[in-house]
Amino acid sequence: LSHERLSIIDLHSGRQPIQGCKGAWMVHNGEIYNHQQLRDTVLKDHTFRSKSDSEVIVHLYEEFGYDFCDKLDGDFAFVVVNRDDFIAGRDPMGVKPMYYGLDDRGRIYFASEMKPIADQCRTFSTFPPGHFYTPKTGFVKYYKPKYEDHKTAVEPLNLKAIREALTEATRKRLMSDVPIGVLxxxxxxxxxxxxIAARLLAQAGKKLHSFSIGLNAESPDAAAARKVAAFLKTTHHEIHFTVGQGIEILEKLIWHLETYDVTSVRASTPMYFLSKAITDMGVKVVLSGEGADEIFGGYLYFRNAPSTEAFQKETIERVQKLFTADLLRADKSTMAHGLEARVPFLDKAFL
Known part of the structure; x- marks a missing residue:
């Protein structure tokens, strides 16, 4: 088990791998938003070694065996090892990247990137989101939301519920022992x-830092972001980069992204520069807007949907495929600089 840590909760005692009460050890990348609630309820008889949110995973394994992934509320890729037994799991949407591979002898490897296992493994593939894997069961789908069947979408529009769920999704993602910003x-x-974040932080007497990027001050995104920042009274930072700088980092960017997909590379270029500028200012966590266009049918082509049913089916499929493109880009271009992007729209309860 090896682990490179970006400390966000419990900066001092959360080093990994983390050992449970018995013989199990685990490594985890991500954030478990309901860790305190789990400690206070189903894990109240367990003795914890740290205040790290990650530690609850190994204790849940010791308490429930394989059947615990749906108790986690957060973004995660983890492996728990207990002598000859192990379980690997990935969050429902695939916010955190995860891969697995097999070597010549059929041994299995898991990693957050392809790079570390590329030399050992003959074949490797993306670990499917919303699944766990054990040697006894193989892959098991634990995330089975009602919305995956488009026929269940029969409830009347409830704007109050949407507002409350999105507020709660944002609130839990402000959990941090380090400064937080918004893209x-x-x-x-x-x-x-x-x-929402500005309002919640203001209640706690804190000010929100917002960040935007463009080729220059006139670029439409930068101008729109300035307007919003002024309205929300955030401390706003605007970053510019040149086309030349973008071309210069292409090779490095592709090394981080592990894909040649043109759209992913193009969209990651500004995010890569922005992430560096953000971490240089001491901010380690940002909220990002991924998922909204897929959930609500925000892309232009959705207007061509032949029926409401087709529209609904398409949104479901787009949400399920987010991990192949937008989420991969959002995680890898930010984590290249040690910045964690959190995605309120993909909160389990909100979905």
């Missing part, structure tokens, strides 16, 4: 979550 493009999605 602000000036579009509807990031403006909504930034507005």
């Amino acid at each position: 602000l493009s000036g579009g509807l999605d990031s403006s909504l979550t930034s507005s």
Whole structure:
């Protein structure tokens, strides 16, 4: 088990691998938002070694065996090892990247990136989101939300429920022992979550830092973001980069992204520069707007849907495929600089 740590909760005692009460050890990348609630309820008889949110995973394994992934509320890729037994799991949406591979002898490897296992493994593949894997069971789908069947979408529109669930999704993602910011493009999605975050932080007497990027001050995104930032009274930072700088980092960017997909590379370029500027200012966590266009049918082509049923099916499929593109880009271009992007729209309860 090896682990590179970005400390966000419990900066001093959360080093990994973490040992449970008995013989199990685990490594985890991500954030478990309901860790305190789990400690206070189903794990109240367990003795913890740290205040790290990650530690609850190994204790849940010791308490429930394989059947615990749906108790976690958060973004995660983890492996728990207990002598000859192990379990690997990935969060429902695939916010955190995870891969697995097999070597010549059929041994299995798990990693957050392909790079570390590329030399050992003959074949490797993406670990499916919303699944766990054990040697006894193989892959098991634990995340089975009602919405995956488009026929269940029969409830009347409830704007109050949407508002409350998105507020709660944003609130839990402000959990941190380090400074937090928001990525602000000036579009509807990031403006909504930034507005909620600004309000919640203001109640705690804190000020929100917002960040945007463009080729220059005149670029439409940057202008829109300035407008929103002024309205929300955030401390706003605007970053610029040149086309030349973008071309210069391409090779490095592809090394981080592990894909040649043109759209992913193009969209990651500004995010890569922005992430560096953000971490240089001492901010380690940002909220980001991924998922909203997929959930609400925000892309232009959705207007061509032949029926409401087709529209609903398409949104479900787009949400399920987010891990192949937008989430991969959002995680890898930020984590390249040790910045964690959190995605309120993909909160389990909100979905």
